[in-house]
Amino acid sequence: MAPHGVNLVIMAPDSVEIDVRQYEAIKDITIRSGPYYDIQIFESKATSTDVAALKTEELQALWQESFFRELTWEDKSGFIFKSHPEGASPAYDFRHFKIIGDHEYRFQAGLTGSFILEDVERMYKAVR
Numbered sequence: 001m002a003p004h005g006v007n008l009v010i011m012a013p014d015s016v017e018i019d020v021r022q023y024e025a026i027k028d029i030t031i032r033s034g035p036y037y038d039i040q041i042f043e044s045k046a047t048s049t050d051v052a053a054l055k056t057e058e059l060q061a062l063w064q065e066s067f068f069r070e071l072t073w074e075d076k077s078g079f080i081f082k083s084h085p086e087g088a089s090p091a092y093d094f095r096h097f098k099i100i101g102d103h104e105y106r107f108q109a110g111l112t113g114s115f116i117l118e119d120v121e122r123m124y125k126a127v128r
Contacts, residue, residue, distance in 0.1 A: 007100060011126040013037055030110055036119045038110030039127060046104040051077045054097040054104065062095075072117065077128075078107070080120055092120040096127050 013033040021028045027043040048054055055078055062068045067085040074080070078096030091114040096107040107127040109115050115123075 007103075008041070008098075008105065010039070012039075032110060035113065036115070037123060037126075038113045038115075039123050040108050040110045041127075042106040042108075044104055046099050046102050048104070049099060051097045051099055054099075054106075055079065055095070058095050058097075058106075073121075078124065080117070080124060082117075089114060091115055092117045094120050094124045096124060 010031070012031055016031050016033040016037070019030045019032075025044055029041040029043065031037075031039045031041070055074075055076070059071070059074075059079060062081065065083075067083045069082040069084050069090065072080045072082055072092065077098065078094060080092060080094045082090060082092055084090040093109045093115070094107070098105040098107075109120055109123060
């Protein structure tokens with residue numbers, strides 16, 4: 001992804017669309033390929049050097065959201081969860097965190113899709 005100004009390597013299908021947008025201090029990178037692969041990455045200056053702390057903070061914030069249903073799986077740097085927003089079907093999403101140099105990366109499923117567990121597990125493995 002270096003041609004797009006991002007120093008990351010992730011597994012992706014052969015044909016992907018990459019959209020990079022800069023908002024103030026946050027870079028928003030979206031990588032899509034069809035309806036089953038849609039990863040959004042937020043890059044910013046690191047607020048911590050502790051990935052586990054970033055994960056815990058995000059998980060605590062999600063527990064407060066009305067759409068959050070259950071924690072499905074977790075490791076030291078991220079987790080997969082089930083959500084059920086009002087008026088929508090249940091779906092799965094993930095959060096994964098990396099710190100590289102003085103930058104923090106937050107990975108999640110793209111905002112335009114609704115994903116089953118198998119899709120999210122595949123995307124999570126792609127960013128680990």
